[in-house]
Amino acid sequence: MPAVYVRNRLRAATVWGLEALVRRSEPAYERQAVLHVAARPWDPAPCGAANAVAHPDVGGLWFMRQAVPPAAVAAIRALVEAAVSAPRNRGVHAQVEAAGREVAALLEAASKQPAGSEAFIEAHEQAAVAMRRRDALRAAAAQLPAPPPPKRTPREWEWYEFEPGRWMAPMLAHPADGGIASLAARRRHLSNFEVFGDAPVDEWLCLASLQEGTAAGSAERRGCEWLRWLQRELPRRLPCVGAVDEPLAVFHQLQYLQRGCAISAHVDAPTPPADVVATLSLGTGLHDTVRVGSARVRLRPGDLYAIAGPARWEETHEVHPSTSDRLSLTVRFASQSELQNC
Ligand SMILES: O=C(O)CCC(=O)C(=O)O
Ligand SMILES: [Fe+2]
Structure with a gap:
């Protein structure tokens, strides 16, 4: 529906414009780095399905054309739906x-900001304005009945709207294929992320439970099997995952981006722990586009890109707005010893 696309593009442009205005008054802000990053298209020559290619310049950026075939894309979409x-x-x-x-x-x-500096005062002023707005909204909400709690069980979730048009759902990886098995380690590393509405890890979707709940031979069951295949195969097929000492699939992140919405430039936070962040595009259109450092990559449904090393820690990445809705699945890999020791 074009109206959804136009509304989301306008909203993003307004936010972007306001941010640019605010930041213009911050003398120390590295404006260029965030507002505009020059990028060149990267379209690696076909190298056979599910084979990994490294970017020649952006260290730690990897790409796999058709990491999974169209039948797998359909099965995973059916599972998510x-x-x-x-x-x-x-x-x-x-x-x-x-x-x-x-x-x-x-x-x-x-x-x-350095205490007492102009930037410090300005930042606190901005926070004070936001607090007044939050308190006014709280007062308005207190007059209304509380909303029903969101649906959050190992087999059923309601998308969490983290930003307008950007929906998230977390899923525990299958412990039989390199997922975290220990309940204590799950709770220690995976609790209360704001992108998932602070949902406790015990309420996350769980690939093992989902698989048990699907009928043999159904598309949903095949979707579960493909996700387990990814957990098993990426450490063998993606050298940046293979380079991690005893890689574990920390968890799966499902994300639905409405047409016209973007994910702005950012570096993924250090927690949850992840040496490699691998994203499979399950977008419903012909392609969608992401930028990592100076590389712009077109992803068709079933393509995967991964960031490790400099691409993970030193470069920003972003997802550009697309004319069709985009589902993606991100798997984070970390070393088993890192997960046990911290
Ligand atoms: O969906 C993607 O391509 C990446 C998502 C992302 O960068 C994130 O959720 O941090
Ligand atoms: Fe990210």
């Missing part, structure tokens, strides 16, 4: 949560 439902409109309650996240981010940014 069956297990994850559209987020309900939670109105002002959702706005309160978003405003709370904004306050936390602004306070964190403020704490990084």
